[in-house]
Amino acid sequence: MAVETTIPTTTSTSLGPAANEKDAEKLRFIDEMTAYADAVQEKVLAEILSRNAETEYLQRYKLGGATDRATFKAKIPMVTYEDLQPEIQRIANGDRSPILSAHPISEFLTSSGTSAGERKLMPTIKEELDRRQLLYSLLTPVMNLYVPGLDKGKALYFYFVKSETRTPGGLLARPVLTSYYKSEHFKSRPYDPYNVITSPTPAILCADSFQSMYVQMLCGLLHRLQVLRVGAVFASGLLRAIRFLQLHWEELARDIAAGSLSPKITDLSVRDSVADILQPDPELAEFVRAECSTGEWAGIITRIWPSTKYLDVIVTGAMAQYIPTLEHYSGGLPMACTMYASSECYFGLNLRPMCKPSDVSYTIMPNMAYFEFLPLELAATRKGDGDVQLVDLARVEVGKEYELVITTYSGLCRYRVGDILRVTGFHNAAPQFRFVRRKNVLLSIESDKTDEAELQKAVESASELLKPYNATVVEYTSHAFTKTIPGHYIIYWELLVKDCSQGRTPGGEVMERCCLAMEEALNSVYRQSRVADGSIGPLEIRVVRGGTFEELMDYAISRGASINQYKVPRCVNFPPILELLDSRVVSAHFSPALPNRSPQRSG
Ligand code: AMP
Numbered sequence: 001m002a003v004e005t006t007i008p009t010t011t012s013t014s015l016g017p018a019a020n021e022k023d024a025e026k027l028r029f030i031d032e033m034t035a036y037a038d039a040v041q042e043k044v045l046a047e048i049l050s051r052n053a054e055t056e057y058l059q060r061y062k063l064g065g066a067t068d069r070a071t072f073k074a075k076i077p078m079v080t081y082e083d084l085q086p087e088i089q090r091i092a093n094g095d096r097s098p099i100l101s102a103h104p105i106s107e108f109l110t111s112s113g114t115s116a117g118e119r120k121l122m123p124t125i126k127e128e129l130d131r132r133q134l135l136y137s138l139l140t141p142v143m144n145l146y147v148p149g150l151d152k153g154k155a156l157y158f159y160f161v162k163s164e165t166r167t168p169g170g171l172l173a174r175p176v177l178t179s180y181y182k183s184e185h186f187k188s189r190p191y192d193p194y195n196v197i198t199s200p201t202p203a204i205l206c207a208d209s210f211q212s213m214y215v216q217m218l219c220g221l222l223h224r225l226q227v228l229r230v231g232a233v234f235a236s237g238l239l240r241a242i243r244f245l246q247l248h249w250e251e252l253a254r255d256i257a258a259g260s261l262s263p264k265i266t267d268l269s270v271r272d273s274v275a276d277i278l279q280p281d282p283e284l285a286e287f288v289r290a291e292c293s294t295g296e297w298a299g300i301i302t303r304i305w306p307s308t309k310y311l312d313v314i315v316t317g318a319m320a321q322y323i324p325t326l327e328h329y330s331g332g333l334p335m336a337c338t339m340y341a342s343s344e345c346y347f348g349l350n351l352r353p354m355c356k357p358s359d360v361s362y363t364i365m366p367n368m369a370y371f372e373f374l375p376l377e378l379a380a381t382r383k384g385d386g387d388v389q390l391v392d393l394a395r396v397e398v399g400k401e402y403e404l405v406i407t408t409y410s411g412l413c414r415y416r417v418g419d420i421l422r423v424t425g426f427h428n429a430a431p432q433f434r435f436v437r438r439k440n441v442l443l444s445i446e447s448d449k450t451d452e453a454e455l456q457k458a459v460e461s462a463s464e465l466l467k468p469y470n471a472t473v474v475e476y477t478s479h480a481f482t483k484t485i486p487g488h489y490i491i492y493w494e495l496l497v498k499d500c501s502q503g504r505t506p507g508g509e510v511m512e513r514c515c516l517a518m519e520e521a522l523n524s525v526y527r528q529s530r531v532a533d534g535s536i537g538p539l540e541i542r543v544v545r546g547g548t549f550e551e552l553m554d555y556a557i558s559r560g561a562s563i564n565q566y567k568v569p570r571c572v573n574f575p576p577i578l579e580l581l582d583s584r585v586v587s588a589h590f591s592p593a594l595p596n597r598s599p600q601r602s603g
Pocket of ligand 1: 110111112113176314315316317318337339340341342343344417419435438447
């Protein structure tokens with residue numbers, strides 16, 4: 001009788017039994033980093049300070065080569081982007097001296113956070129790509145702990161690049177994911193059965209968002225029975241893909257039936273990338289038509305991709321507003337939020353990716369940067385870190401909220417990211433955080449972040465158009481409407497028309513111009529999403545009848561607000577208040593055209 005030898009298929013780690021030895025190594029790395037969080041942090045700080053000791057920035061604060069926490073905390077101030085703008089501008093203009101970082105700045109990453117209406121420019125160095133890659137490499141081993149068999153099929157991920165520009169000094173400026181997708185790390189990644197994606201790389205790298213989406217969707221349909229997970233970076237991106245299918249299924253089905261690609265796809269490398277897989281398949285074309293022509297979109301994801309086990313999308317923070325819509329389209333599939341990252345630095349990952357969106361906590365990886373935490377009650381103070389004690393990563397307290405402050409290998413020192421996080425617990429000695437909110441963001445549809453000051457400026461700018469009519473905006477509030485795709489901003493205006501005796505009340509055409517004027521006054525990320533991506537719909541002004549905002553105040557007071565302290569909320573989400581506003585609308589107007597995009601940077 002033959003003796004059967006069994007090869008062990010699982011490898012035990014403290015996070016659970018790994019799917020294979022390669023995963024086990026990554027999980028052990030997570031364990032090690034989190035078990036020695038404080039020591040790793042101390043080492044990271046010493047590395048950053050010693051390599052950057054000769055930079056102009058650290059020299060300015062006379063660290064004298066010290067690399068310890070105490071000296072660092074005593075001498076280096078906490079800063080915001082605006083504080084660093086002069087240094088960043090010099091780098092952008094071509095100054096190659098070691099200003100913030102001893103390593104050469106390789107490019108700028110354009111953040112979706114803005115400063116003075118423009119995307120923030122984050123200087124980065126080449127080796128940061130390796131650090132980001134390292135964090136990416138941890139995601140699959142963690143996911144494999146919860147979802148077995150991901151090597152038996154494919155992932156349908158909608159990934160996109162955006163246009164890139166150059167700074168006056170010649171450095172590239174582009175979003176962090178564009179930089180990643182264009183890197184050899186992504187383009188030349190070795191075959192990994194656990195990470196086979198349906199989208200061909202040329203389709204992802206095509207800057208024309210229509211062509212890119214069309215071919216990514218087409219490939220998703222062609223491989224529909226192998227698809228095990230469907231995703232995009234953020235929830236808004238996945239919903240755009242569904243919207244795309246709603247609008248273009250007929251063309252897609254036609255291409256599938258004929259086995260030839262629409263002439264709208266003009267990018268040759270994109271055309272080449274599907275040449276081998278697009279064969280006439282009338283049966284599949286008929287299936288797509290049957291599913292999409294009914295007008296019933298509930299559960300469309302699992303109807304078209306029946307083996308989908310989960311959606312891979314971020315639905316925390318501003319993206320939480322999309323959870324109900326995604327549930328509708330997916331028939332309630334789990335949503336995995338796998339990582340927490342930014343242009344400044346990639347922070348960490350979710351060690352329980354299949355948990356409910358409301359329970360998501362991210363574990364910050366102590367090797368990525370040096371992390372400090374500004375207790376929320378002190379976050380209102382802009383500087384004053386002489387008396388403000390920032391808390392170290394390993395010393396934050398469960399239940400408390402903090403603003404994240406980072407010191408990176410690229411040269412940001414004690415930089416306020418603007419994210420508010422709540423500690424929910426620990427994994428080993430590393431804290432886990434719930435993403436609470438981004439500071440000062442009032443309105444967001446996708447990556448746009450509009451704050452109160454920007455909204456105020458936009459209202460002021462638009463209301464100039466009312467002057468000839470002797471009309472003014474007496475009150476306003478706003479709402480990010482996301483029940484339709486793309487979503488759009490709604491601004492509620494209460495007008496005071498001082499003299500309408502000559503029949504000169506602002507008409508529909510004037511109000512439409514006001515909508516456009518508001519859009520033109522909003523930040524460049526908003527305008528880019530409107531113009532280049534079409535991911536935000538035309539801004540809407542809803543004029544409410546006189547006295548509506550007083551009713552709003554009465555409502556708030558009836559619910560316990562103090563008259564002395566009452567302030568008109570500049571953004572409303574509470575359904576009864578939205579209902580009240582909507583029931584008082586006398587006219588609604590949409591922006592009739594696309595706003596001008598900034599002629600300068602657009603990345
Ligand atoms: P950007 O600099 O444009 O890459 O945007 C980074 C910001 O996006 C972060 O600082 C957060 O405010 C937000 N963000 C990134 N990842 C997540 C996440 N997993 N959950 C919630 N918000 C996130």
